[in-house]
Amino acid sequence: MKKVKMILTNRFDPDVRVYKEAKYLVDNGLDVEILCWDRESEYSKIKESVIDGIKIKRFFPYSEYGTGFKQLRPFVRFINECKEYLKNKEYQYLHCHDLDGVIAGYFIKNNYTKFIFDMHENYEINGRNQKIRYIVRFMVNFFQNKSDFIIYVNETQKNFASNKNKRKFICIPNYPDIQNYAVCKKIKSDNLRVSYIGAVRQYNELKNLMDACKEMSNVKIAIHGAGVAYKQLNKIKDDYNNVVVTGRYEFTESAKFYSEADLLYVLYPTTSMQYTTSYPVKLYEAIVTKTPVIVGKGTVLNNFVNKYGIGFTVDGSNINEIRDLIEYLNNNRNVINEKIRNLEKIQYDYSWNDVVKNLDKIYG
The missing domain is CATH 3.40.50.2000 (Glycogen Phosphorylase B;)
Structure with a gap:
């Protein structure tokens, strides 16, 4: 049975898009486990669970949403805990949700897994701080280069992608069930x-x-x-x-x-x-x-x-x-x-x- 590990930087209670993707894979015979970051310990008593056949593993480095760079140190702890958890586990796919998920996945992945960047939205900041905007664009391009597949939800996400990376793109819009x-x-x-x-x-x-x-x-x-x-x-x-x-x-x-x-x-x-x-x-x-x-x-x-x-x-x-x-x-x-x-x-x-x-x- 093919095994999929998903990286998710929220607590999955549930993240609807992530749930629907994972459920589709489970229904088609894959073993799916979501490694998620419960940064405010909402589910501290439920470290592991199974929802509709989807395995959930939660990690609890404490952080508050919306606090910017103050979340960096707990984010690094989340990465390290995920890496330690997966160290001796066999899996064929590392499916990373959003930009922070793919950052974590990059430091976790091994050489024999397929690396998937699931872009739920646009990540560039279109405001006064143009430096941050270009840094974000650089990061998106970097992780696209490192990915085997790139999932996107709308055409604007392809605007700054290289021709090589556009061949990796797979469209899965945010449609409802x-x-x-x-x-x-x-x-x-x-x-x-x-x-x-x-x-x-x-x-x-x-x-x-x-x-x-x-x-x-x-x-x-x-x-x-x-x-x-x-x-x-x-x-x-x-x-x-x-x-x-x-x-x-x-x-x-x-x-x-x-x-x-x-x-x-x-x-x-x-x-x-x-x-x-x-x-x-x-x-x-x-x-x-x-x-x-x-x-x-x-x-x-x-x-x-x-x-x-x-x-x-x-x-x-x-x-x-x-x-x-x-x-x-x-x-x-x-x-x-x-x-x-x-x-x-x-x-x-x-x-x-x-x-x-x-x-x-x-x-x-």
């Missing part, structure tokens, strides 16, 4: 419900939405998910009469959240190339659940939404513009219904079950 949303039936409400569902990283953008809708009694804001901005938003939620912040959820719960959403808010900081050029999985979840989206101006999502007529665009830093849009939609529900009809035309065009088969190009 449509079967997980078959149970999603919209629950009717007299209120206009605007939801954010996913990793909560963008405090300013979500707070702007909350502020814009603060005085709208028949508009409800729901923020579902955990992340570096969750604690801040949770602290201020009681200042608003129409906001709920629920925190971490199991990925199987997301269909329920979509059933209670009239609009999905998909806005991120526009200072990063990662956010302006990425197609997040929640966009495709919105499509399969027929939930019109609100996205940021000047992003690739802006173009996508306009092309298919499935949502609305707004400047996420402009509270007045957000307020005007929500008020307009609240008073003109027929406009939302028009977007829903457009969503029905493409509802099943983005299926994980189709694209995940591209893993066969690596694993046979």
Whole structure:
């Protein structure tokens, strides 16, 4: 039996994309073990477990999310602990998730394994600090050179790759498993419900939405998910009469959240190339659940939404513009219904079950 070790620098509770890839491999007869970094010791009593046939091994060098270079020393400890754990183990593939995962994998891998760089997103920083941006680009290119296969999610990730490395690229976009949303039936409400569902990283953008809708009694804001901005938003939620912040959820719960959403808010900081050029999985979840989206101006999502007529665009830093849009939609529900009809035309065009088969190009 072929053995796969995956390197993941979060606690896997679970990371949905990683779970879906690992589950596909397990279902096709491979032995898969994920080595993950539980940096805040959330699962300190569950060092090893098995989820749907996927083996999980957790490591606990303590660190706090969002603390930058302060995480370097515990990151090195994580690498060393993984390396020691794998020292006498036989495996044919080292599958590394994201840039920090492939950095760890580079120092762990041996000479006889296939080395896989799974790029979940763009890593370049598109802001004032151009030096960091070029350093990140150098690092991405370096680890692409060292990889046997490179998994990517959108075409912009190939922009700075060499022709040699482009031949290693395998496309697996962030599409949802449509079967997980078959149970999603919209629950009717007299209120206009605007939801954010996913990793909560963008405090300013979500707070702007909350502020814009603060005085709208028949508009409800729901923020579902955990992340570096969750604690801040949770602290201020009681200042608003129409906001709920629920925190971490199991990925199987997301269909329920979509059933209670009239609009999905998909806005991120526009200072990063990662956010302006990425197609997040929640966009495709919105499509399969027929939930019109609100996205940021000047992003690739802006173009996508306009092309298919499935949502609305707004400047996420402009509270007045957000307020005007929500008020307009609240008073003109027929406009939302028009977007829903457009969503029905493409509802099943983005299926994980189709694209995940591209893993066969690596694993046979």
